[in-house]
Amino acid sequence: MNGVHDMGGMDGFGKVEVEANEPTFHEKWEGRVMAMVRAMGANAGLNIDMQRFSRESLPPAVYLASSYYRKWFLGLVSTLVDRKLVGTDEIEAGHSLHQNAPLPKGKFGLADVQRIQTRGSFQRDVASQPVFRIGDKVRARNINPTTHTRLPRYVRGHVGTVERINGSHVFPDSYAHGGGENPQWLYTVVFTACELWGEEAPDPTAKISVDAFEPYLETA
C-alpha cells in the first residue's frame, strides 16, 4: 500500500538524532510490547508480513506521531481484535470477558522462548528457474497495490541492474493476506542515484539497492 511507512526519499523529517548510550527499552512497557508481539506472532500464527501490514495500516497521522513500540502495540491490538482473539471491551476492562478459541500453537510458555530466538528461513525451493540473471537490466514495475508489498515507491518505474540472486523466498504480498507462502525468486537490484533522483541528486555517485521479488520486475 502507498502508505506513510514507505518513507524512502521523503523530505522534511529533519536531521537524524542519535541518542548517546541508548537503553534497549526506554520504558518497561516497550519491552512487554516487543515480547507480546513475538509471542503472539509465534503461537497465534501472525506472520511477520501480517504484523507489518497491521502497522502500515495505522492512520497516517497516528503512524507519524507514534513511537516505534506504540505502533507495535496499536498494530498488535488491531490484529488481535480483527482475528477475534481479543475484544476491544476486554482491553478497556483490563480483563478477559469472553471465551475465545485457543491459539493454533497453544499457550506461549517458557519452552517456546528458545525457538523464537532464531530467525526462521524464508527460502523455499521452487520448480521454476529465475527469469533474470546477474547483470540484467530490469525495471521495477509500476505497481500500486492497496495491500502489503515490499517494493518501495521510490524505485517503481526505474531501471536497475540485477546484482545478486538470493534464492526463492516467501512472497510478502501473498503471505500478509492469507495467500500462503507463494515463494518467488528474490534479487538484489542496484540503481544509480541519478536514475532514482535525477541529475541533481544530492549524491550523484551513490548506488542504492533493494531486494526485489520477481513479480516486482520486468525486463528493461
Place this chain on the structure above:
Amino acid sequence: MQLRVRALETVLTEKGYVDPAALDAIVETYETKIGPRNGARVVARAWTDPAFKAALLKDASEAIRTMGHENRVGDHLIAVENTPARHNMVVCTLCSCYPWEMLGLPPVWYKAAPYRSRAVKDPRGVLADFGMTLPKDTEIRVWDSTAETRFLVLPMRPAGTEGWSEERLAEIVTRDSMIGTGLPKAAS
C-alpha cells in the same frame, strides 16, 4: 501507555495465550544477551582470519554458524565489505529490518523517519549527521532491507591495530560501524 499495555498483557494471560514468565525471558534476552558484541566478534574474526573473512563474504549465515554463537544466526545474512573505494550503509525504508542476532534491537534513530527517508536519497548528508565525512571519491552504496535478507557491514580495520588480538579488536568495533553510519574506534 503503561496501563494500556498492562491491560493487554492481563487479558492475554487470563485467556491462557501467554505465560508472563516467558515474556520476561524474551525481554531479558534482548536486554542482556543479544547485542552488538555478537557482530563485533564476527568483524574482529574477519580482520584476523582471512579464510573466515572469505567465507563470511561468500555466505555470512553459514560462516557465523561455525563460530558457535549462543543464538544461532538465521539464514539470509549478507556481509558487505567497506574498502577505500566503497562505503556501505544499511537502511530499512519500509519498517525497521535489522540483523537482530548480530546487533541486538535497532536504535530509535534507525527506526525513525529522518534516517529512513533520507538514507537512500542523501546518504552523504545522513553521514554528516553522524559526524562522518568520507573522501569525495569513495562511492557510497546503500542497502535497503526490503526483504528477509539482512546486511552486516564489515568496516575497514583501523591503522595502528597490527598484532592486536581478536578480543582487543572486538572492543573497537562499534554498532554504527556495522550499520555503516560510523567507523570503528581509532586505535589508541
